[in-house]
């Protein structure tokens with residue numbers, strides 16, 4: 001069989017790897033959108049590098065858009081097969097792909113305005129909200145830890161990768177010429193100390209490994225530090241200064257982690273009695289999906305629920321806000337409060353309005369709890385820029401800006417090597433590094449060589465390798 005790396009090759013987005021077996025079956029691992037690369041991303045997203053019509057099945061690791069975001073286009077362009085994913089991933093995709101469809105439709109209007117000025121022809125949206133709805137019919141749920149036979153030659157199993165709700169690593173076995181070839185695709189690897197999810201679980205021995213490398217050269221702050229620092233930010237801002245605490249957070253994962261952390265503080269009686277707003281329609285819907293998938297929770301969270309808190313993502317003083325008018329009303333509020341809103345990099349969405357409103361007073365705090373690209377609003381605040389532009393106007397940054405790095409959905413290099421330690425390195429014929437910046441991959445490769453892996457490749461986009 002052969003594998004071709006069509007995305008997340010020497011970059012962190014666009015995850016897409018196509019396997020062609022000797023008998024001609026084409027299996028796509030992930031179908032992600034390239035993101036955060038400006039005009040280049042749009043060009044990459046318009047050309048798969050293969051014909052979607054020829055792909056027989058898609059196995060999806062998780063719902064993040066850089067892994068799932070081109071599914072509606074794949075279907076629109078002729079894919080007729082089945083899309084296998086865990087039940088939680090399917091529920092999340094229903095929300096996230098629809099949301100992505102409406103973003104694509106809005107983005108193309110903006111792009112076309114610029115193209116018109118340059119005398120270029122108008123582009124169509126990559127796909128629409130309706131395309132996303134249509135694509136959902138192709139999904140089929142597959143639970144963790146049970147082998148699923150595609151045909152007599154090919155089977156796969158999902159193992160929990162602990163990255164986001166429903167996230168899975170793919171263990172694929174292909175029988176060719178009487179020999180079983182075992183391929184493991186890590187997709188994104190989570191952290192062992194996640195408050196909601198199980199830790200990434202050991203997986204069966206593989207001959208070939210495709211491993212992510214996002215933080216292949218970094219070590220994170222311990223997860224247990226995060227909660228104390230969050231509480232300190234709440235007390236200093238809301239109690240001591242009477243200000244507002246604004247937290248940009250991704251709708252999936254980070255928002256629920258924050259809600260659950262505040263829920264536990266409330267349960268212990270240490271959370272001051274202030275209002276907490278989760279202000280983003282997608283975050284509100286995503287939190288409902290998370291609540292519905294108890295099968296993905298770790299044992300500590302299940303115990304917490306058994307001990308009496310049946311709703312770990314809900315507490316007194318917590319308000320979910322979907323309505324636009326209600327969202328605007330938060331800005332008029334004079335009392336101290338916590339506002340959790342998306343997007344996580346503060347590039348779009350309601351969070352920009354909230355930041356604009358609190359940025360000019362030293363009583364307020366903007367708390368950054370996730371990765372932000374350097375050019376995003378979150379990234380510029382995080383870098384300590386004294387002035388930032390929001391909606392075309394310049395604002396002096398008088399609010400305090402704080403960062404907590406312990407909330408990461410990706411393992412650091414030690415955690416990834418620990419995760420891979422279930423493998424006998426002597427049986428691994430090749431290890432491919434994907435999903436990372438090239439310089440990071442080079443550093444991670446050195447660490448893996450030290451750990452005993454021998455044949456490590458950093459494939460380029462479009463590169464094919466015979467397995």
Ligand SMILES: [Zn+2]
Nearest residue numbers: 062064163188
């Ligand atoms: Zn991910």
